[in-house]
Amino acid sequence: MSVHYTFTPDAPLTRRNTFRIAAHATWLVEIHDPGAIPEILARPEVKSQPLLVLGEGSNVLFTRDFDGAVLTFDTRGMEMLENDGETARVRATAGEDWHGLVRWTLAQGLCGLENLSLIPGTVGAAPMQNIGAYGAELSETLEIVEAYDRTCGESVRLSRAQCGFSYRQSVFKQQPERWIVTVVELCLRRNAPLKLDYAGVREELAALNLAQPTAADVSEAVCRLRRRKLPDPAVIGNAGSFFKNPVVSPNQAAQLQSEHAGLPVFNVPDGKKLSAAWLIEQCGWKGFREGDAGVSDKHALVLVNYGCATGAQIWSLAQRIRDSVQEKFGIRLEPEPRII
Ligand SMILES: Cc1cc2nc3c(=O)[nH]c(=O)nc-3n(C[C@H](O)[C@H](O)[C@H](O)COP(=O)(O)OP(=O)(O)OC[C@H]3O[C@@H](n4cnc5c(N)ncnc54)[C@H](O)[C@@H]3O)c2cc1C
Structure with a gap:
């Protein structure tokens, strides 16, 4: 085997995805030197096989084993x-x-x-x-x-x-x-204006008594907010937001707001962005659990694996959530993670 990469057959991926789904890859290829990519792709274990590049697996859901080669980088710099x-x-x-x-x-x-x-x-x-x-x-x-x-x-x-x-x-x-x-x-x-006007950043800085914050202070405030609001994948399997926030036309947003009091709507360049978390919560899913698959009780947009859920069970729950939001609001949610 080359010093530039390592091949492992029938490799477990459980610790390589933050949902902690117990999937396997036919081959796991760890790349130590990107210059070896052409050589790796030409090898029989990889050539003409399905290929997946995997980072930390924090935005993927394995619904089955991966019948092909998973490429991952351990390059640093x-x-x-x-x-x-x-x-x-x-x-x-x-x-x-x-x-x-x-x-x-x-x-x-x-x-x-x-x-x-x-x-x-x-x-x-x-x-x-x-x-x-x-x-x-x-x-x-x-x-x-x-x-x-x-x-x-x-x-x-x-x-x-x-x-x-x-x-x-x-x-x-x-x-x-x-x-x-x-x-x-x-x-x-070195001196870019700081972005403080989003979802509690100013309040968090005020709570830290930082009237003239630096970029490092904003980072600290964001970390504190995230730790409070999102379940930690090291403790409970998840891939962050499971659905994208839908973007609709101004007319559709106005219509929905007239039918559903309290619907949050945000201006974006290409229309109006809705909160997928709000839509899901209105359908009663926040905190829902069935076996080991569930919806976080901290954040309705985060699907979680309480332990031994399979990727197929998480995906089945996601589809039920998507269907119920479609039925109640007429909006089709799109998954954010890559579904394997
Ligand atoms: C708790 C939590 C919070 C999160 N919060 C956010 C957030 O606030 N904003 C946000 O945008 N995302 C968020 N995410 C999603 C995720 O962290 C990001 O999408 C992140 O960039 C995924 O990195 P990864 O290395 O884990 O990629 P993976 O999950 O391994 O891969 C994700 C996709 O990228 C591809 N990929 C990975 N590496 C490469 C590469 N080198 N070349 C080509 N393709 C590649 C994969 O094939 C796959 O399609 C969150 C996830 C979690 C678990």
């Missing part, structure tokens, strides 16, 4: 490429932990990632769904994605515009079979 005193270009490899990168940039005195603190997962997965939280999205600071393009068999550098980012969307998510992300480059500033 974060560096500052350019630094003119005001802006800096930062490069990080796919295998790095996302929150580790956020903390490292803050320690360098750079801002821009503080609202994205504590999102689980790897750097390589971050562009997939243009991760977002607390009023910020990755696309605001991302400059370049380096990825192996399986259609042309080459490594390419994609600019932000070429990544096709929108809410929880990108070209990588649209064509997951095509792209293997190896590196992300970000442009961060």
